[in-house]
Amino acid sequence: MITKTTIADVARAQRDNLHGRETGLMRDALHRLPEPDPHALIISGIRRCGKSTLMHQLLHGDYADAFFLNFEDPRLYGFDLRDFSRLDDILHESEKKLLFFDEIQVVEGWELYVRQKLDEGCRLIITGSNASLLSQELGSRLTGRHLSTELFPFSWPEFLRFRGQQPSDALFQDYMNEGGFPEYLKSGNDDVLHQLFNDILIRDIAVRYGVRDVKSLQRLALFLVSNTGRLVSANKLKSQFGISATSTVMEYFSHLEQSWLFFFVPKFSYSVQKQNVNPRKVYAIDTGLVQVNSKSFTSDWGPVFENLVFLFLRRRYREISYFKEKGECDFIAVEKSRPAEVIQVCLKLTADNLERELNGLFEALRFFGLQEGHIITLNQHDRFEQDGLTAIAVPCREYFS
DSSP, X not given: OOOHHHHHHHHHHHHHHHHTSOOOSOOGGGGTOOOOTTSEEEEEOOTTSXXXXXXXXHHTTTTTTOEEEETTOGGGTTOOGGGHHHHXXXXXXXXXXXXXXXXXXXXXXXXXXXXXXHHTTOEEEEEESOGGGGSHHHHHHTTTOEEEEXXXXXXXXXXXXXXXXXXXXXXXXHHHHHOSOHHHHHHOOHHHHHHHHHHIIIIIIIIHHTOSOHHHHHHHHHHHHTSTTSEEOHHHHHHHTTOSOHHHHHHHHHHHHHTTSEEEEXXXXXXXXXXXXXXXXXXXXXXXXXXXXXXXXXXXXXXXXXXXXXXXXXXXXXXEEEEESSSEEEEEEXXXXXXXXXXXXXXXXXXXXXXXHHHHHHHHHHHHTOSEEEEEESSOOEEEEETTEEEEEXXXXXXXX
């Protein structure tokens, strides 16, 4: 338990610290956030992607009178469900009805308190670094009274604004290499992304979920970050890393995805069972994180480029699959249970790979009954037609804009 005085002092110190900081680059998400009233607005994303900065920007804008508390402050270690009654006293004394709670998910049972404050007519904005904040299970615990949004590291347009430069191939290469974590872009210090990678594995996964074999978890994560864009199978990785059961590897996959470190993309199938038994393609949350932490020292930009395209699509769509029958197509973006976009990714179209890339794309278009798909390239424009189907090759910078 924590005293009321401590909680009040921490909240005051945190607010003073926020007022003394610069607001940073204004995030695109700032203009897309729905109003929290009468729901709790939940903003979730990986550590260090800018959630607290986004909250800071809100506090300097339309929500200047909000009460703010970051539950991951070391002075609040040990905060539990009983301490919410003391927090309640502070809120009643302040007469504030707009509440900003940062990383509140570290307190077990926090949903009960949030629901209570909603019932009292408060407006709440909550941030957290665990994807369970977006889950259907959470929706049931809050009786559907929440709106959810995701925050990623800097997008390509945000990267350009951060650099204060006009788009170019050279700058896009920088973005592909450095990614979008604000702190890393400011410092250029690889230790920032090394430490972030390790913190997520230890604090967000090993400690949170009680993982005992931390070394196997770390070795698995290192393998995944070194093999982005490739197919992975829990059964094969179990043998490779000497993990006792396939179910344990699947649990690790789930933890890694919940912490926003990796995404595991299934093969498209109308059968959930077939989706579950087929290998998945793995992608990381940020290409800079890949470049800094990967064991691969090759200069193959193809997988990194594909990862970048995936992240662009993932910002737009929650559901993405890959297509594989006779040929393969990299991404099927699904919206409202229907294929919305069919995307092939190729860093550079050449005489050696053109037929393979087109065959996979056209096969996917025929399968879904669509007429047009895209091949995302680094800097090529082109157009290909076959049996009434069209494949449009477009540079990624143009497609991302």
